[in-house]
Amino acid sequence: MEQIAFIFLSALTLACALGVVLAKNAVNGAMCLLLCLAGIAGLFVQLHAYLLAFILVLVYAGAVVALFLFIIMLLDMQGGQAWRFRPAQALAGFAAAALLVTGLDLIAIRGRLGGGPPVGQGAGSSLKLYAYQLFTAYLLPVQVMGFLLLVAMLGIILISRRISEADPSK
Amino acid sequence: MIAYFLGLPVMVQAVAKGLAVIVVLFPIAAACSMAERKVCAWIQCRPGPNRALPPLFGWIPGIGILQRLGVFHLMADGGKFLFKEEPLPDHVNKPYYVLAPVVAMVPAFTTVTVVPFGAYLGSGGAVVPLMLANVDVGILAVFAVASLGIYSLILAGWASNSKYAFLGGVRASAQLISYELSMTLAVLPVFLWVNEPGSAGSLSLARVVEFQSRPGFWGGSWFLFTMPVSALIFAVALFAETNRQPFDMPESEADLVGGFHTEYGAFKWSLFFVAEYANMIVGSAVFALLFLGGWNLLPWLPLADLLERLHHATGSALWLHPLVAGLVSVAIFAGKIFLTIFVFMWVRWTVPRFRYDQVMKLGWQKLLPLSIANLIAYTVGIYFLQQ
Amino acid sequence: MNVPLDPLLISVAAPLAVAVAIALGLPKRWAVKLAYAGFAVPALVAIDVWWRFASAAKEVHGYAFLTNYSTGLDRLGIGLKLGLNGISLPLFVLAGLVGFAAGLYAIQSKAERMKTYLLLLLVMQAGLMGTFASVNVFFFYFFHELALIPTFIMVGIWGGRDRSYAAMMMTVYLTLGAMLSLVGLIAIYVKTGATSFDLMILRDALASRPLGEVTQTHIFGLLLFGFGILVSLWPFHSWAPLGYGAAPSSAAMLHAGVLKKFGLYGLLQIALPLLPFGAAQWSHSLAVVAGVGNVLAIGLVTMAQRDLKQMVGYSSVMHMGYAFLGIAAGSVLGAGGVVMLMVAHGFSVALLFLLSTTIYHRTHTFEMDQMGGLAQKAPVLAGLFVAATFASIGLPGFANFWGELPIFFALWNFSHGLTLVALTGTVVSAVYGLRAAARVFFGPESEAFARVAAVDPPADIAWSERLPAFVLVAALLFIGFWPKSFSDGINRALMGEPAAVVASR
Amino acid sequence: MTPSLDAYVMLSSALFAIGFLGVLVRRNTLVIFMCLELMLVAATLALVAFSRFNGTEDGDVFVFFILTVAAAEVAVGLAIIVALFRLRQTIQVDRLNSMRH
Amino acid sequence: MDFSTLRSLAAGNAWGSVWPELSLGCLALFLLVLETGLPRSMHARIPVVSIAGQLGILGVLLLNFDTPYRATFNGLLMLSPQGQLMRVFFLISSILVSLLARRSLPWQRVPRVEFHHIVLVVAAAMMLLVESRNFVMLFVALETVTVGLYILVSYYRSNPKTLEAGLKYLVMGALSSALLLFGIVLLYGVAGSPALSGRTLEAMQYGGLRGFLEANPDNFLAAAGIVLVLSGVAFKIGAFPFQIWIPDVYQGAPTPVTAFLAVASKAAGFIVLLVLVTEVFAPYDWLVGPVLTLMAAATILFGNLAALKQNNVKRLIGLSGVSHAGFILLAVVSVSREPMAVGAVYFYLYAYLIASFAVFGVMTVLAGPDDSEQELGDYAGLARESPFLAGVLACGLGSLAGIPPFAGFMAKLLVFVIAFKAGHFGLLGVAVAGVVVSVYYYFGWIRTAYFSDEAAISPKTAERARAGAGLTLGIALAALTLGSIVLGFYQGPLGNWLAGH
Amino acid sequence: MAVIPVERRSLTLVERTYFPQIMGAMKTTLKHLLGPADTMEYPEQRPAIPPGYRGVPTLVKDPHGREKCVSCQLCEFVCPPKAIRITPGSVPEGAGIDQVEKAPQAFDIDMLRCIYCGLCEEVCPEEAIFLQNQYSMSGYSRAEMVNHKDRLYELGGTLPDTHFKWDVKKAAEESAGEHH
Structure with a gap:
């Protein structure tokens, strides 16, 4: 049962990931990304990380x-451009594909981690455990993250504000 | 019977639950649309729709009341949506155009699964909530899945390939994202209070109700009284999230014809319609659970107490039977939901529509700071309360 | 450690202090006055030190006046250690005197932006004094670069034709040389294992535990090419005539006269004693390159020059060939000759540069074809120039003689053929030197010069120019007549290790 | 029968590689961003799998930070894209070459 | 989980030990408070508050400089003398960036206070970054730095070049973060695997991972993780295959930000690399060594050769910065064989800071409103218009080129000595060639500033040059020049430190 | 006309939240919600038609059942939307109105065009056209919405006309000779 679900979810995820890369239209790409994320959320559930699955859906998908999508539509890129083959790109693509294949091969052949059964639940399954981790051992990163978000917010406001509104005297 | 159900394969259970949701929610949503028309009419001092009557049914005694209530209009509408010609405009992006209304249904119907809709008394008088899936992360799941609703609006707006629809979609998505923030923040104090140190931390909605059913002043009082600001913010955000008046900028007929569903008709349009009401129902349910004490009839009068008193007053042990208790609780809860939905409608026909900049300003410059301040205040307050 | 009275430190610090004062915005009148002091103090210190050297207390390796100042990196063996031995003393004196002469000449010259010019020259002077007074290899290199940078800038700003290109050429070539020699020095530092740049410690360490032969050969090669480029070893010489041709006279005097000796000094003071085997390995190739390339080829090129300043530039490249030959000879005699030649050449080439600029002020050209007959109008100038030419050829009575003679003797032991080549070179240098003197001062007046002279009648050499020239000529003559004043110290200093070189061969 | 850790790691590396490929070959900045997100998500998948199979908890906690950072990054990126689009009317990487001489 | 363990975990959060970062953060917030609280007319003073505050923190930090090695925050951070040194480093850079910004921002129609706010936050995050000894902390701090820099890079948003630079930096930065992240994940996963010996439960801690790596010195996945982490860091420092973003981003970014990127961001990357190489990846020297060696050689060569033909000064300084990264890498490569390399890296970074800021200071003063379009030709005749600026520029460039008596020489010397000691002769050869090439273009710049005819300078540039740097910035530039000269021959108390304690 | 600037009263804090207003509005709507419906259920209940109501235009006959219209076509002329079309014809023999020369052969009012302005009634010299109480006109086709003469008379019926115009005219005609 779980095996079937895993195969289904991973196939979905991979197919959608490829969809993101190959989609001609950016909207299709975004929808593929959405489905891919849904697949990953499903995998999270399989790994008993319910909390993370929902956070993933909330933050990423939501x-x-x-x-x-919003920006794609705002910039109206319906036409979109698929990737045409030009020498430089072909080279890059080839290199990346080769990297992909060799990397996967190597991990498959040499990266065996041993097929042991799951040892623990992982903190992602229990909200309480998760929160305790965040607010004790990792409190400092959480605080720093707050600053990161503040800075990002300020920056976004700054960058996207219309130029004419900027007060030169300020 | 429960045992039999639980004995079924998981997939069958899931399908059964899903079907149950659809079977229950769809008619309720449809009924709401009728209710809306009636409420609107009453507020405008009209009788409202009251004419439709299937042919040959006139002889049934008492059917006149149903007719006056417009019940058959509802059926007529449903039939019309089902059998009307499906227009598929030529200029639309077809796959997404068709997909959008379906997507609209998903969050509406999925969130229901984690919302408890009643409770029965288990062995030893313990209150067991009735819900389709009891997950630890309840409210998070609601928010997470509800946030997916935005895609239907965006897709509908974009795929329609019309500027009205597009503007509507853009407005809707921006509005949804903006108000989700204050909504989440408004709810946090509730869970802060519920998850006091030492308790098994949970975001489950049933636990919130359980907390509101506790004896004692703070426990027995509903969060509406202890956290009026949270309740207000949540309610306002709920209005915005469900695109209800006065926040229905995305579909404002005056300037955008119909917003994101301008290009839709017939059954596809009805799906949007049902989804909107389903969202409202879920939203009202969450509001009732969080702030109105769920299935408790009155503040400081938990369900268990109520049943106990009824038992003493009538002397009938029937009140303590799980089935009866369940029905009573479901009834109480449903009553609250309908009340809340009624308020939705009431507001809709009272308050005029905002301008879009006012919507954004309210969301970002008023509600968000207010909800943050509220959160901080309650954090401090709860800390001192628990000392 | 008597910090304030340490003469060596004062000789470095005084010009620097004046430079800093000028940089901070001293008014021009005061700047010029202070600059006199800035140039005079090193010269006085040099003479004073020379006077006291023979009687001064010597420490190991013949060093006197040793002082050590910590700069914070003692643990890495980097510290400002000042001192003089028999090899560095003559060069220290040379630096002081030529610097004084160049300074005097610069102050009276009517260069634009005089303050900056003086500032740079003062920095250069400080660097020169520091280079030869440093016992620590790090500071030896450091001061050299300190002196080098103003050269580039001065060529770039006050230079003549092609100054920008010349400055660029010089920069790249000299940086390459400096980097190579730096790597060589680092190699010595690391391989010795003494964790010190202190030359005395290095010598001690290597005396007890010499480096492997292969290592020595490699490191010496690095140093040879590095220093060689700095000294314009053929075929890396092309920057020199170009740079000198473009450089303002004071800069050319200081660079060609003193700073260029850095490379030779480095070879003598560092490479030879520390890497005797390496030196022996390289001596033959060095000798051939220097003899055939520098002396013969460049000598012939020099003969073909028509531009006076270029000619002086090339001649200085050629004379460096003798110095290389002396080093290649690998004997105390040769090395001593090299030191003497360095000093002598420093004075003479500085004098030549000074005089050619003086001539230029009268003829408004460096083209020798367009000169002639200046002797009638400027007899003193003519006399000085002839004296300088004689000195540069190496006639007895001038210091150069005592430089070239020991080299030839040493070379004879090394290789008869090269000695002949070197002697041919002397003839060549006599030819071009005398021909130049003849073209410029004697013979009929050229048309071009007549025209110039009509507009701006040339006067004889003025006192402001005469004074620095006299200083240089005096030094040349003094050493020419009393070589022992330096050679004793040189010999004592060289007696140690170069003897070992000879033994090892 | 549960899928093995190897399967999860393979899956996440494949996702990562696909994302990387996308970053290299696509010219549309928005798609590039999506591919970057794909890479980050692939990392989180591996983290969660490792956490579960190894019984270490840090990985799950890390996921929280990664998701937050990714959201912030995307938001900033999109803001820049929109601002740039206003000025240049394109977001194709190969047309953003005002600085090549 | 019971409460006592929680309490003990929380007790590890010694907030006092990160007081400089905290006070920087608070100062940053205070600026925002001032902006909202003060009337518009007073806003111009806020940067002064920022600079004064930073100077105050710097002063207190210098007074309390001595810190023993001490892990804090449950091992997330490690306080150390090196950490203190880097704190000072980042504070100095942020002060200088603020000073430059005060000069540069008024030319643009952008809000000013936020710039200073972000600079402060980024500086604090950089401090945390170099102190972190845990991958989670590392990632979070790194991302705070990068996100801040994304915004700073695209700050002059009315200029399409700036935005383009911001976008490129963002894409590249995010890509590098992803690589780094996946590397971390792989390492974490392998180190926690119960199937392997030496398995650790604290796989995110440097210490725990080190233990695992020592027990498994040839694990494939770990090696893959290490390579990914190294490439992620290489992006940040602009080492060879990952340097492609540098010229465009440096050119497009506002000049003060370019300085920040070139100096502080790069330094942070190097310290992270240094810490990783010395403290974590040491058992994998067989892998790290060759990778970094190749990277260093290619970086030096590429940086210098590419800089040769640049005409835009910001691109030039950016590419020359790439070559400097190569030199520092040279020291990092040697660190496994020669512990003194640590000191050399720090010294090099300081020398680079001083010299770069001098150059960037002059660039900022001369830049004017369109600051991504400064050509070498704009400097022609600078010496005549403003001898002071020309002098500062020359000293800065001299130091960058590594010529005595400037600090840059000392730094390069130390690196060379160390490389020689470690036996990287080939790299040393490359480095020497690099220095010679670099002298060519640095000197070319000086030549333009000093030796050209005055006619070439554009009237506007000339006007800005004559207007000078202003008092505060002037003092700062003079101090930098002085520092660069003094550090060139006198290291004083730093000396012992440099030599390896 | 003097312009008087009116200072707008600044809102109080409570007012700025708009709560009192919204609550007030809610109260109002609630009141209406609970109150009786103001509408009437039309087909069953009909409104009382006030006097002077302008309904559908109709043609009337005099109390003797005689056609009043003389086909003067003034109404056709005056009708703003040109809804009236009259085909005049001669008076059939024996209609009892011999004094009249013409009577409408056809009289059509297109109710899709009629705007119920009442000008036809106003202008009619014979008081033959009236806008009466009829307000509901419906039909399944355009043709049906054109009221022909029959229909017009059917709708109009006979009005209690007291001055019997035709009779007066006739009498006058008959007595005309007496005075001469």
Whole structure:
């Protein structure tokens, strides 16, 4: 049962990931990304990380991809350009593909981690455990993250504000 | 019977639950649309739709009341949506155009699964919530899945390939994202209070109700009274999230014809319609659970107490039977939901529509700071309360 | 450690202090006055030190006046250690006197932006004094570069034709040389294992535990090419005539006269004693390159020059060939000759540069074809120039003689053929030197010069020019007549290790 | 029968590689961003799998930070893209070459 | 989980030990408070508050400089003398960036206070970054730095070049973060694997990972992780295959930000690399050594050769910065064989800071409103218009080129000595060639500033040159020049430190 | 006309939240919600038609059942939307109105065009056209919405006309000779 679900989810995820890369239209790409994320959320559930699955959906699917779609539409790139083959790109693509294949091969052949059963639940399954981790051992990064978000917010406001509104005297 | 159900394969269970949701929610949503028309009419001092009557049914005694209530209009509407010609405009992006209304249904119907809709008394008088899937992360799941609703609006707006629809979609998505923030922040104090140190931390909605059913002043009082600001913010954000008046900028007929669903008709349009009401129902349910004490009839009068008193008053042990208790709780809860939905409608026909900049300003410059301040205040307050 | 009275430190610090004062915005009148002091103090210190050297207390390796100042990197063996031995003393004196002469000449010259010019010259002077007074290899290199940078800038700003290109050429070539020699020095530092740049410690360490032969050969090669480029070893010489041709006279005097000796000094003071085997390995190739390349080929090129300043530039490249030959000869005699030649050449080439600029002020050209007959109008100038030419050829009575003679003797032991080549070179240098003197001062007046002279009648050499020239000529003659004043110290200093070189061969 | 850790690691590296490929070959900045997100998500998948199979908890906690950072990065990136689009009317990488001489 | 363990975990959060970072953060917030609280007319003073505050923190930090090695925040951070040194480093850079920004921002129609705010936050995050000894902390701090820099790079948003630079930096930065992240994940996963010996439960801690790597010195996945982490860091420092973003981003970014990127961001990257190489990846020297060696050689060569033909000064300084990265890498490569390399890296970074800021200071003063379009030709005749600026520029460039008596020489000397000691002769050869090439273009710049005819300078540039740097910035530039000269021959108390304690 | 600037009163804090206003509005709507409906259920209940109501234009006959219209076509002329079309014809023999020369052969009012302005009634010299109480006109086709003469008379019926115009005219005609 779990095996079947895994195969299904991973196939979905991979197919959609390829979709993101190959999609001609950016909207299709975004939708593929959405589905891919849904697949990963499903995998998270399989790994008993319910909390993370929901956070993933909330943050990524709910906000990030929506933002992508929003911007794609705002910039009206319906036509979109698929990747045409030009020498430089072909080279890059070839290199990347080769990297992909060799990397996967190597991990498959040499990266065996041993097929042991799961040892623990992982903190992602229990909200409480997760929160305790965040607010004790990792409190400092959480605080820093707050600053990061503040800075990002300020920056976004600054960058996207219309230029004519900027007060030169300020 | 429960045992039999639990004995079924998981997939069958899931399908059954899903079907149950659809079977229950769809008619309720449809009924709401009718209710809306009636409420609107009453507020405008009209009788509202009251004419439709299937042919040959006139002889049934008492059917006149149903007719006056417009019940058959509902059926007529449903039939019309089902059998009307499906227009598929030539200029639209077809796959997404068709997909959008379906997507709209998903979050509406998925969130229901984690919302408890009643409770029965288990062995030893313990209150067991009735819900389709009891997950630890309840409210998070609601928010997470509800946030997916935005895609239907964006897709509908974009795929329609019309500037009205597009503007509507853009407005809708921006509005949804903006108000989600204050909504989440408004709810946090509730869970802060519920998850006091030492308790098994949970974001489950049932636990919130359980907390509101506790004896004692703070426990027995509903969060509406202890956290009025949170409740207000949540309610306002709920209005915005469901695109209800006065926040229905995305579909404002005056300037955008119909917003994101301008190009839709017939059954596809009805799906949007149902989804909107389903969202409202879920939203009202969450509001009732969080702030109105869930299935408790009155503040400081938990369900268990109520049943106990009824038992003493009538002397009938029937009140303590799980099935009866469940029905009572479901009824109470449903009553609250309908009340809340009624308020939705009431507001809709009272308050005029905002301008879009006012919507954004309210969301970002008023509600967000307010909800943050509220969160901070309650954090401090709860800390001192628990000392 | 008597910090304030340490003469060596004062000789470095005084010009620097004046430079800093000028940089901070001293008014021009005061700047010029202070600059006199800035140039005079090193010269006085040099003479004073020379006077006291023979009687001064010597420490190991013949060093006197040793002082050590910590700069914070003692643990890495980097510290400002000042001192003089028999080899560095003559060069220290040379630096002081030529610097004084160049300074005097610069102050009276009517260069634009005089303050900056003086500032740079003062920095250069400080660097020169520091280079030869440093016992620590790090500071030896450091001061050299300190002196080198103003050269580039001065060529770039106050230079003549092609000054920008010349400055660029010089920079790249000299940086390459400096980097190579730096790597060589680092190699010595690391391989010795003494964790010190202190030359005395290095010598001690290597005396007890010499480096492997292969290592020595490699490191010496690095140093040879590095220093060689700095000294315009053929075929890396092309920057020199170009740079000198373009450089303002004071800069050319200081660079060609003193700073260029850095490379030779480095070879003598560092490479030879520390890497005797390496030196022996390289001596033959060095000798051939220097003899055939520098002396013969460049000598012939020099003969073909028509531009006076270029000619002086090339001649200085050629004379460096003798110095290389002396080093290649690998004997105390040769090395001593090299030191003497360095000093002598420093004075003479500085004098030549000074005089050619003086001539230029009268003829408004460096083209020798367009001169002639200046002797009638400027007899003193003519006399000085002839004296300088004689000195540069190496006639007895001038210091150069005592430089070239020991080299020839040493070379004879090394290789008869090269000695002949070297002697041919002397003839060549006599030819071009005398021909130049004849073209410029004697013979009929050329048309071009007549025209110039009509507009701006040339006067004889003025006192402001005469004074620095006299200083240089005096030094040349003094050493020419009393070589022992330096050679004793040189010999004592060289007695140690170069003897070992000979033994090892 | 549960899928093995190897399977998860393979999957996440494949996702990562696909994302990387996308970054290299696509010219549309928005798509490039999506591919970057794909790479980050691939990393989180591996983290969660490792956490579960190894019984270490740090990985799950790390996921939280990664998601937050990714969201912030995307937001900033999109802001820049929009601002740039206003000025240049394109977001194709090969047309953003005002600085090549 | 019971409460006592929680309390003990929380007790590890010694907030006092990160007081400089905290105070920088608070100062940053205070600026925002001032902006909202003060009337518009007073806003011009806020940067002064920022600079004064930073100077105050710097002063207190210098007074409390001595810190023993001490892990804090449950091992997330490690306080150390090196950490203190880098704190001072980042503070100095942020002060200088603020000073430059005060000069440069008024030419643009952009808000000013936020710039200073972000600079402060980024500086604090950089401090945390170099102190972190845990991959989670590392990642979070790194991302705070990068996100801040994304915004700073695209700050002059009315200029399409700036935005383009910001976008390129963002894409590249995010890509590098992803690589780094996946590397971390792989390492974490392998180190925690119960199937392997030496398995650690604290796989995110440097110490725990080190233990695992020592027990498994040839694990494939770990090696892959290390390579990915190294490439992620290489992006940040602009080492060879990952340097492609440098010229465009440096050119497009506002000049003060370019300085920040070139100096502080790069330094942070190097310290991270140094810490990783010495403290974590040491058992994998067989892998790290060759990778970094190749990288260093290619970086030096590429940086210098590419800089040769640049005409835009910011591109030039950017590419020359690439070559400097190569030189520092040279020291990092040697660190496994020669512990003194640590000191050399720090010294090099300081020398680079001093010299770069001098140059960037002059660039900022001369830049004017369109600051991504400064050509070498704009400097022609600078010496005549403003001898002071020309002098500062020349000293800065001299130091960058590594000529005595400037600090840059000392730095290069130390690096060479160390490389020689470690036996990297080939690299040393490359480095020497690099220095010679670099002298060519640095000197070319000086030549333009000093030896050209005055007619070439554009009237506007000339006007700005004559207007000078202003008092505060002037003092700062003079101090930098002085520092660069003094550090060139006198290291004083730093000396012992440099020599390896 | 003097312009008087009016200072707008600044809102109080409570007012700025708009709560009192919204609550007030809610109260109002609630009141209406609970109050009786103001509408009437039309087909069953009909409104009382006030006097002077302008309904559908109709033609009337006099109390003797005689056609009043003389086909003067003034109404056709005056009708703003040109809804009236009259085909005049001669008076059939024996209609009892011999004094009249013409009577409408056809009289059509297109109710899709009629705007119920009442000008036809106003202008009619014979008081033959009236806008009466009829307000509901419906039909399934355009043709049906054109009221022909029959229909017009059917709608109009006979009005209690007291001055019997035709009779007066006739009498006058008959007595005309007496005075001569």
